[in-house]
Amino acid sequence: AQSVTQPDIHITVSEGASLELRCNYSYGATPYLFWYVQSPGQGLQLLLKYFSGDTLVQGIKGFEAEFKRSQSSFNLRKPSVHWSDAAEYFCALADSGYALNFGKGTSLLVTP
């Protein structure tokens, strides 16, 4: 069965510091992987996606993620966090179909 695990429920980062949010997946083949962000009062928004090819993918808002097959991971990174990045972040996986299987999310708090 496919599944996504986000080990960190909450992360606190100082504004300007770097960020890494962890995501591990369980799937028999190469999955399609995604990161979504959910800000208060807003719908979920796609940050980036990995289907195949280059394992380092760039997304919107300065985010990137790296697919590591050997570690079954797809961690999200940002070199310098802004206060507006405070939100809930979800990693998601899809097999060849359209439906996404989401992790439980990581809540990011940004301190001044």
Place this chain on the structure above:
Amino acid sequence: GAGVSQTPSNKVTEKGKYVELRCDPISGHTALYWYRQSLGQGPEFLIYFQGTGAADDSGLPNDRFFAVRPEGSVSTLKIQRTERGDSAVYLCASSLKPGELFFGEGSRLTVL
């Protein structure tokens, strides 16, 4: 409108009542999804439509839940004999490409 629209944004009902939640997807998006999100959890897949037909309804928790999309655009999620455990935010999304979902802001259902 440009985005996915969901109505009502909030619905409070009594245990045992019938509820309908509506989703108006982005024009031209062939795929439409319903998810459910409980507090502190990631979105949980319910059902996915491709056009008018339900391509995958494996996430519907039981036969009290039903969804339709009669003309391949607007969709309605129907919940019969509501229970307190049905309280959650019901999210609708639409897409043209696999995994690239555009979400609405959700309908918050509270069952008293």
